[in-house]
Amino acid sequence: MTANPHAEHLQELLEGLNEPQREAVTHGEGPLLILAGAGSGKTRVLTHRLAFLVYTDQAQAGEILAITFTNKAAGEMRSRVERLLGRSTRGMWLMTFHAACARILRAEAPRLGYTRQFTIYDQADARRLTKRCMDEVGVDPKRYTPAAIHNQISSAKNRLLDAESYGQQVGAPFEEMVAEVYRLYERDLLRMNAMDFDDLLLRTVNLLELFGAVRESYSATFRHVLVDEYQDTNHAQYRLLQLLVGGGRAPARGEPVHTPGHRNLAVVGDDAQSIYGFRNADIRNILDFQDDFPDARVVKLEQNYRSTETILSAANAVIANNRGGIAKRLWSELGAGEPIRVQALDDEHAEARFVVGEIERLVEEGASRTEIAVLYRTNAMSRVLEDTLVRREIAYQVIGGTKFYERAEIKDAIAYLSWLANPFDVVSFTRIVNSPRRGIGQTSLSRIVSHSATVGVSVWEAAAEPEQIPGLGAAAVKALRRFMGTMEELREHVEQNIPVGDLLEAVLAQAGYVEALEAERTIEAQGRVENLQQLVEVAREFDAGADAEADTLDLFLQQVALIADADTRSDDEGLVTLMTLHNAKGLEYPTVFITGCEDGVFPHSRALDEGGLEEERRLFYVGVTRAMRQLYLTYARRRAIFGAQAYGLPSRFLSEIPAELTDGGVDGGGLDGRPAGVGIDGRPLPASVDGYPISARDSRVRARVRARTPPFANTSSSRGGGGDNGWAAAARASAERGGAGPGLPAESFRLGEDVLHAAFGEGVVTGVEPGGVIVVRFAGDGSERKLMAEYAPVSRR
């Protein structure tokens, strides 16, 4: 090899990397497994490796496929690589699996019987379609929810089982029924020229399996494939990689497939952070990588640059309770730092007040709000926190939750565009035909749709000739004709390929959508109009960056469909960040609160039912390792769930943390004399963490920003959020008792025993479960409830 003209840059590129990091970055051809512990500089290795490949001419930008878990991560990585390279990464495929598949399918769709304009259905669309198919099969909707059925279908698709093979493989009546629905669901999707999220993966695999030449072409194009968060890939994604790079183990069934290929696959992941099993991620993909590629180079990144030793020790201690996994020993040089603060509170309101109080204190001491994150297990838990933050006038943002693109008006607007692009798209048609109200109700709608299916034409064609539709009333015919007149006009705009922003405005105006909202004259409707204006803005931005060439509408729709968290600003505005633990993956904050550390909440009871304790523990591990300097773990003794009060015990994960790492706030541990929040050593903490800027989310994150001016800051009375009635007091008494003396251990209850509850009255014990839970059926309303025996106000009678 001749002297590299970029030698200087190369030097620079490798500077500041530790030994294993450098090994991973400079690895040449062949399979590479990077086991990257939390905070070990994984993103750094990935970006540097990408730059390295380009610098050393091992690959052109266009010959690299780099897969990330989210759009946001892709965007961040792209800008970091560009900074390293000092030039654009145009041509590099740096995106999520779904986006890459959508792009491939956009080009190759006709081979699979779709047009290039196929619509991508999100989960809500998919569920709606599932429900329709369930109705058609005659499934009792009381017994099974569309969500449950669709989950089954989704899981089948992720295992690459089509409706037929799924049907052959299953035996139970429930599964037979699912298979039936699955068949119709597939038929409808194809008919509508639409794909759901899972199809993007599945159909791409189909494409590459069916057309050898296509596979070879993509395989040759992507000379290097890199995958981030490999521990969270599912089987379809696994198979896709196999097809692209060659090698890998045989598919689940059928004969081994020895796909030839370059095998230049580099994967990065951490089995301890696998938290998407519920989405069919298969942790075996990373555990078995060395079996798939026996000659793989394996690099372990074990030095943590993020957290204090205290935080890291806690994380290690907790994760040690999981069986199996790949041995790693994470270490840090950042010193012990502050102890972990564990705090018990009476209820979720007190918890929120505590968290917000601490935030106020930290900010007063000079911390920036952007350095603080509050994490919780479920989205619903953000509400109380938000209320409290608003009351104290602290600016915050919520990541995830109700997403911009899930709002009804946004989905309506997108549906208009989708139907204009894809006249077969029944789901979109169904959504918009009577929105705003045009007098075309359920009955007429069914007639139109079934007519189109019977005759075998698109819904568009069917709707365009209303008088041909049997049974359609005169009023409906008239309304439909008027509607279609508008749509035909808009369709002409599409054919002229006008900018999407203009098209969208025309749609909203001519369809009478904005007009109808304004007629409502409510604040809510005004907000919807504003959201729509924001969407028009998004479209205009898209237009500005798009090629003037054709297909702009299709590309826009594709992009929008795959944005899970879009929207705008977030950083440097002084916002505290709230999000679920899942959303926190890959992020870091100097101060982190993990709220709701109660058994049943976290670990979540539903996850426990499904044997997902280890995954919950990994999620806890992810949460803990987000913290750089200070970690708070809070739990509430009492919490409203579905509006009813429930009593909780501290999360079992709390007891898995060695006591010497905490300030001793766990119930039962009692006070240890040290004032809360005061460090053992009192030493100042490092102000910044070595080379790693204090990062929050990058600016492409979608965020709901609320910083309203409330009428009042909190009143001095801290009696709590209302409801201080008799039995709440009784509950508190009971909860306090739990800390000191033995309450009533669950084991002391017998099945069939009569009990009396302070609020629910008389009942009978129908079950005793592990974790101190008893199940009681109450005479009053016949309800069956799970209670924490030690805390619930129950007594024998």
Next chain:
DNA sequence: ATCCTGATTTTTTTT
């Protein structure tokens, strides 16, 4: 076809 109301359900986690 639309509106109203009471009943039921919802809270895992997300590309």
Next chain:
DNA sequence: AAATCAGGAT
């Protein structure tokens, strides 16, 4: 506690 849904009244 809130949101969605079904069924019935208008």
